[in-house]
Amino acid sequence: xxxxxxxxxxxxxPGETARITCGGSKIGSKGVHWYQQxxxxxxxxxxxxTTDRPxxxxxxxxxxxxxxxxxxxxxxxxxxxEADYHCQVWDSNSYHWVFGGGTKLTVL
Amino acid sequence: xxxxxxxxxxxxxxxxxxxxxxxxxGFTFSSYAMSWVRQAPGKGLQWVATISxxxxxxxxxxxxxxxxxxxxxxxxxxxxxxxxxxxxxDTAVYYCAKVGNxxxxxxxxxxxxxxxxxx
Numbered sequence: 492x493x494x495x496x497x498x499x500x501x502x503x504x505p506g507e508t509a510r511i512t513c514g515g516s517k518i519g520s521k522g523v524h525w526y527q528q529x530x531x532x533x534x535x536x537x538x539x540x541t542t543d544r545p546x547x548x549x550x551x552x553x554x555x556x557x558x559x560x561x562x563x564x565x566x567x568x569x570x571x572x573e574a575d576y577h578c579q580v581w582d583s584n585s586y587h588w589v590f591g592g593g594t595k596l597t598v599l
Numbered sequence: 600x601x602x603x604x605x606x607x608x609x610x611x612x613x614x615x616x617x618x619x620x621x622x623x624x625g626f627t628f629s630s631y632a633m634s635w636v637r638q639a640p641g642k643g644l645q646w647v648a649t650i651s652x653x654x655x656x657x658x659x660x661x662x663x664x665x666x667x668x669x670x671x672x673x674x675x676x677x678x679x680x681x682x683x684x685x686x687x688x689d690t691a692v693y694y695c696a697k698v699g700n701x702x703x704x705x706x707x708x709x710x711x712x713x714x715x716x717x718x
Contacts, residue, residue, distance in 0.1 A: 492661075524704040526644070533694055533708040534644065545706070577644050581703040586658045588634065588646035588705075 493582045495591035502597040509565040511594045513578030516559060521580040523561040525554060528575045528593075537576075538563060565596070573598045601625040601707040603695050608712030615685050615716070621678040621695030621709050629653075629673040632698035634705065635680045637691035637714075645691075648680065649698060663689075685716045 496514040503509040513523060523541045526534035536545055538554040541561060551566045565572055578591040607619040619635070635647040648669040649658045657669055668681040678695050692713050696705035 522701070522703050526705070528644075533710055534705070535708070536704060536706055539699070539704045539706075540701075575643075579644075579704070586649075587660065588636075588649065590636075590644040590646065593643035 493589045495578055495589055497578060497591035497594045500595045502599055503568050504599045505568055507568055509568050509596055511563045511576050513561045513591050514559055518559050518561055519556050524579045525563045526577045568598055570598050572596060603707055603709035605695050605709035605712040608714045610715045611685055612718050613687055613716055616683045617714060619680040619693055619712060623676045628676040632702060633671060633678045634696045634698055635693055636696050637693045639691040687716050690714060690716045
């Protein structure tokens with residue numbers, strides 16, 4: 492089955508740039524989606540199809556891909572960005588939806 | 600605005616059954632596939648099951664296939680998850696989610712309902 496790998500945690504100071512990675516075999520051939528989840532709340536889609544932002548999501552959040560790694564970049568990090576971030580793809584071969592293990596972003 | 604309201608969670612003994620519901624509004628329910636995604640305490644998200652808008656197609660994670668059944672009532676804009684033979688490791692918050700047009704992303708989520716399997 493398809494596997495997505497994320498770091499457990501990323502820490503960044505306010506105003507700096509946070510980069511959260513998501514690795515998977517041939518991930519570039521799949522659409523990668525990112526969700527933000529704050530404590531006690533449901534996930535919210537923040538990036539879809541690797542680079543697109545839903546309406547209402549600030550431009551500070553962006554997505555990219557290089558080789559077998561997708562990256563969620565959060566520029567000018569704010570205290571309110573502190574959350575868990577999950578990557579996800581759809582494996583069209585198996586009709587399975589796959590999540591990474593999630594990354595906790597801490598704003599120092 | 601899309602709204603999804605999850606309900607039906609609770610405490611159940613191992614081997615027991617539970618039926619979750621998700622009531623949808625703010626979009627044409629029958630036009631979209633719907634899914635259940637769960638999150639065990641302190642863990643990441645895990646996809647559970649998906650059903651097409653037309654009810655023709657259902658898909659399950661290996662860990663629940665044969666025990667859980669996803670269904671929907673398009674006339675009532677409601678999604679269901681029948682969970683049988685529950686195990687301790689099924690303990691989680693269960694979210695319903697609206698699948699995007701491309702059958703790939705989860706664009707909207709319910710607030711979640713907690714299922715606890717314990718003796």
